[in-house]
Amino acid sequence: MEYAKGRIGRVFTVRIDHGDDLILELIKLAELERIESAVFMLLGALKEAKLVTGPKESKTPPEPVWFGFDDAHEVLGIGDIFLKDGKPKIHLHAGAGRGDNVKLGCLRGESEVFMVVEVFVFELEGISARRIEDQEQGFAPVGFEQISNLE
């Protein structure tokens, strides 16, 4: 375990509209507002999306199993924004349900909002965090450099 202590800074209440691409819009927001570290929650619906629903086998680096859908699903999600190579990178886990079918995984790549997705982005202030690629593990874990003592 590693951690950094900070405070909540700016909070963005975001409405992403029918037809928009969810992750693309979040990246646009992060770039426009120069958000470097944040956690967010969301609720809404998606017409199309792709989720990684676990690794084929429980070993690293993981070989992802994909699930995609192209009819409207209700969603809820928790995610974060950190810089990787100077650019905002979104990490988002979501549950997606339609009738009896529910999937849960890591939402990546293109998606299309159905009606609306509401997102609440909490900027993390007073920490310095970056994602740095780890080829061996097969992902880019977030690392911290404490830049201020808030106590």
Place this chain on the structure above:
Amino acid sequence: MEYAKGRIGRVFTVRIDHGDDLILELIKLAELERIESAVFMLLGALKEAKLVTGPKESKTPPEPVWFGFDDAHEVLGIGDIFLKDGKPKIHLHAGAGRGDNVKLGCLRGESEVFMVVEVFVFELEGISARRIEDQEQGFAPVGFEQISNLE
């Protein structure tokens, strides 16, 4: 995408008890404390509830598909509170599980808490947001009027 920038204001740590109606209690809280804009997270269990688990077809206005249960389910949820016609309106997406059965959707109307639901309500300060009915789309999207610049 539209968004408003604010800060977290008051935070309400709420215990909703066995037999209570979840959404009704949240509306009571919002009215009593004059909460106009908020996001919340919850965890607990429900004995009864109804969820919209997607539209019948992927078109707007949507024809909702309902799923109801009347035995105890574990829940987690993410929601928000905004005023619509001057009254607090709850939008809540939740996952509900019991054994092998999991549903995910938009929790609406009457429900009954089983044992307890714990809710954490974060007031959104410095923004002006309202839900305004859009007949064509078939729902009331949240709209913003920026009332202060917090930077």
Place this chain on the structure above:
Amino acid sequence: MEYAKGRIGRVFTVRIDHGDDLILELIKLAELERIESAVFMLLGALKEAKLVTGPKESKTPPEPVWFGFDDAHEVLGIGDIFLKDGKPKIHLHAGAGRGDNVKLGCLRGESEVFMVVEVFVFELEGISARRIEDQEQGFAPVGFEQISNLE
């Protein structure tokens, strides 16, 4: 319904690493940083965990139904930290998915992180809350003592 009004205090951005025990690490964090009341959100993956996926029957005290897994699942969760008998107690509801299988329940006891779990812990400031065992109900509901008026 009972509730307490406070503010967000310190925020901990936490990376829990491959092989770590999720709840144990959160307890360590709470003890080290003297966190008495907090809410948290998490996303990541677990190699092993056990969830209570509801009561056998919808009555109190509940007889828990357990679901355990020992292959990697994607997770998202919402939880809280309050003191019980002077020690931090974790209450965590999570959804866990692998391919077509999704479970949702109360994550308890030992678990093992797969790759990473990212946790965002929001300290609740200005409230006094404790869990106190209620033998009849079969759990320890959180109770409040308002210690300051923040308005």
